[in-house]
Amino acid sequence: MSDSPVVGVVGADADAVVAAVESAGGRATAGTAKRVVDESEAVVAVGESALFAVARTGTDDPVLPVAAGAGVRSVPREAVAAGVADLVTGDYERASHPLVDVRVADRTRATALFDLMLVSAEPAQISEYAVERGDDRVARFRADGVVVATPAGSSGYASDAGGPVLAPETDAVAVVPVAPFETDIDHWVLPPEGLSVSVERDETAVHLLADDRVVGPVEPHEPVRVTPAGSIAVAVVAAGRSPFPPA
Structure with a gap:
């Protein structure tokens, strides 16, 4: 500068x-x-x-x-x-934090720094979700929603929902069910390339959120595809907090 x-x-x-x-x-x-x-x-x-x-x-x-x-x-x-x-x-030092693009079918696109979420429009309404990567079915579960968090966002809502906190340099996202019907359900740490989530069956309308914005509705069986979308350069200064929340 x-x-x-x-x-x-x-x-x-x-x-x-x-x-x-x-x-x-x-x-x-x-x-x-x-x-x-x-x-x-x-x-x-x-x-x-x-x-x-x-x-x-x-x-x-x-x-x-x-x-x-x-x-x-x-x-x-x-x-x-x-x-x-x-x-x-x-x-200061520069730290690169990845962004992800999300597409619903061929009609909707948004960019997220922290996380994206599929969530029921009405509280406590369970729907069925699927997580896939390429041709592999990762999981299928019933829950209020599912959140996909970048390392920058993994200490936020995804952590509150029980997911892992990822180190900033992790080249992956955390996929976490929100209020799942099962009590011992897994969480997943996956590369974002080829990742998609979808609503398999809904009890109410399901919306897509990207960071702080409601992007729009998601219909059953519409793939919500996640792809890397570049990064943002954060200035890391001496007064900056640790990337890991305090115990």
Whole structure:
């Protein structure tokens, strides 16, 4: 980056982050993800929604997550000034976090940084799901839903549902049933290439979610295909949290 880099700020508490950027010797611009990515050499994303929006732009610039989850080594809000100072001065390492594309049949597409989920539209309504990789049937089970989490997202909802937390460098996703009908059901760690999930039988409407967005409905037997979709470069600074949640 330049001696006085332009740092974009996306999300809540923009004024405080702008002040931290300028105090560290940078130039700040705040606004929507699309606008600031086009105008900046680095980005501070405050909150998960802001980080997701920045990831969907496809930027190659370093992104400093703030209060955005352990899986991306985000900086706590109380340590923003120190984290931003390291970003502006270039005192950070770059960590690559994979994105995944998801397609429903041939009509719907979305990109996720943390996770995608098939889930019943009504609470406590069990449907039947299948997980396949290429020509192999991995599993078939009854549950409220199923979540596919990247390493960055594996410490979030997938972990809450009983799934494993993946190290950031793991080249795989965690596939975790949500509130399964069986009590001893497996979870799976699988390469994303060739992976698909589907609704085999539904008791109610099933929706696809990608990170913080509802993408749309999924009909029975429609394949929801997962493919790698590049990555986002996260700036890892001294104030960043461990990628593993505390015990």
